[in-house]
Amino acid sequence: MKNEMSLAFASVSENEAFARVAVASFITQLDPTMDELTEIKTVVSEAVTNSIIHGYHNEPHHKVYIECVLQDDEIEITIRDEGVGIKDIDEAREPLYTSKPELExxxxxxxxxxxxMDSVEVISAPEKGTSVYMTKQLSKSKTVYN
Known part of the structure; x- marks a missing residue:
């Protein structure tokens, strides 16, 4: 069965927790393990935070967009902004790279x-924004309760 949801919310840091919980709530219908749920909440948090801090420079009058698609045991999550974009995606994906060192x-x-995640694709253009496409195949084995 395929199911989808979309969200749009203001680019304020307080909404990062909302996004994380909203996506987690949506995917519970697939009965993910606690580890899978924690991992998905973490990636949503990271991507939304990147949009707010790096894409929009903490300016609250913008929107962050999330789309989720559930298909069988696979989750597709897209987190998108219309911010400043990423000049060099390869550099941005390097461990320890940050465009905001002053923010520690x-x-x-x-x-x-x-x-x-199983796959991650980042598409970005200067002054047009960034989209992060992520997929994860959930494990087939679930806990059986007696």
């Missing part, structure tokens, strides 16, 4: 996303 950012966002 760790530069591990994309590394975490890539480690927790």
């Amino acid at each position: 950012r760790s530069g591990m966002g994309f590394t975490i996303i890539e480690n927790f």
Whole structure:
């Protein structure tokens, strides 16, 4: 069965928690393991935070967009902004790279996303925004309760 949902919300840091919980709630219908749920919440948090801090420079009058598609046991998540874009995607995906060192950012966002998801594609253009497409195949074995 295929199911989809879309969200749009203001680019304020308080909405990162909302996004994380909304996506987690949506995917529970696939009965993910606790580890899978935690990983997905983490990648949503990282990508949304990147949009807010790097894409929009913490300016609250913009929107962050999330689309989720559930198909069988696979999750597709797209997190998109219409911000400043990424000049060099390969550099941005390097561990410890950050465009905001003054904010003491760790530069591990994309590394975490890539480690927790099965596939990650980043599409970006200067002054047009960034889209992060992620997929994850959930495990087939579930806990059986007696």
